[in-house]
Amino acid sequence: MTAINQLILKIEDLSVTRFDASRKFIVQLPCLELYSGQILALTGQSGSGKSTLLEVLGLILKPDNLARFELNLGKGNELDDLSCEILEKNETLLAQIRSQALGFILQTGGLLPFLNVRENIFLTRSQKGLPNQADWITDIMVRLNIKRLADKMPHQLSIGERQRVAFIRAIAHEPLIVLADEPTAALDPYTAETLFVLMQEIAKERQLSILLVSHDWKLIEKHGFKSIQAKSVSTHRSVFEYV
Incomplete structure (x- = not known):
């Protein structure tokens, strides 16, 4: 487990271009710092580039420009600068980091339809070479009222149940x-x-x-999540800045 209040991710001067139906749209992120135990929200109006930015942060989409992308890969307080590997699209390394250090939750849950709940949850652990049992995961399944559904298939679950399973699956392999x-x-x-x-x-x-993309300002404010909001939004550009 990562130490308390440890810097996990630091980004400077990131930009990416998105093309929608012949329209060119630039998304810019001047700076971002993410600490252990922190929930950081990315907010903004529809079409401002929130999901595009999340794809870049998830090492899926290559940015156009990037001055610094430092990630703590479990070496104490040391951060590795991956900006060159990202800009050069070193897919072998990036795929390894995605599978080992990152977890993903999609809007639709993204559960594999041919695996039951238990198998979906523990799949990421087995891919990382971790044991297929963990008391802390069982405890979270109980708290999220999912343990009773362990043998159910995704199509047998409600939308809310699928999202809870997706959350457990995203953290099961102990990502950063x-x-x-x-x-x-x-x-x-x-x-x-x-x-x-x-x-x-x-x-x-x-x-x-x-890192949480959300349009629900009321929930973000209610829970006091720090947020980076799309500002200076125009027909061709948005800049994400701390609120």
């Missing part, structure tokens, strides 16, 4: 950072609130860092 793209978008207000509370509790307990 979880990237969540609108995880509450398809949920009713009560279920969204419940998931936010549990994410906050588990982030603190496990010293897990979470």
Whole structure:
């Protein structure tokens, strides 16, 4: 488990260009710092580039420019600058970092339909070479009211249940950072609130860092999440800055 209040990710001068139906749109991120146990929200109006930015931060989409992308890969307080590897698209290294250090939650959950709940959750652990049993995961399954559904298939679950399973799966292989793209978008207000509370509790307990894309300003403000918001939004550009 990562130490308390440890710097996990530091980014400077990132920009990426997105093309939508012949329209060129530039997304800029001047700076970002993410600490262990912190939930950092990326917010902004629809079409401002939140999901695009999350894809870059998740080492999926290559940026156009990047001065610094420092990531703590478990060497104490030392951060490795991956900016050259990212700009050169060193896919072998980036794929290894994605599988070992990052967890992902999609809007739709993204569960594999041919695996049951237990198999979906422990898949990432087996891919990382970790044991297929862990008491802390069982405890979280109980707290999220998922343990009783362990043998169910994804199509047998409600939307809220699928999102809770997706959250557990994203943290099961003990990543440094979880990237969540609108995880509450398809949920009713009560279920969204419940998931936010549990994410906050588990982030603190496990010293897990979470980058959260969300349009739900009320929930962000209610829980006091630090946020980076798309500002200076125009028809061709948005700049993400700390609020």
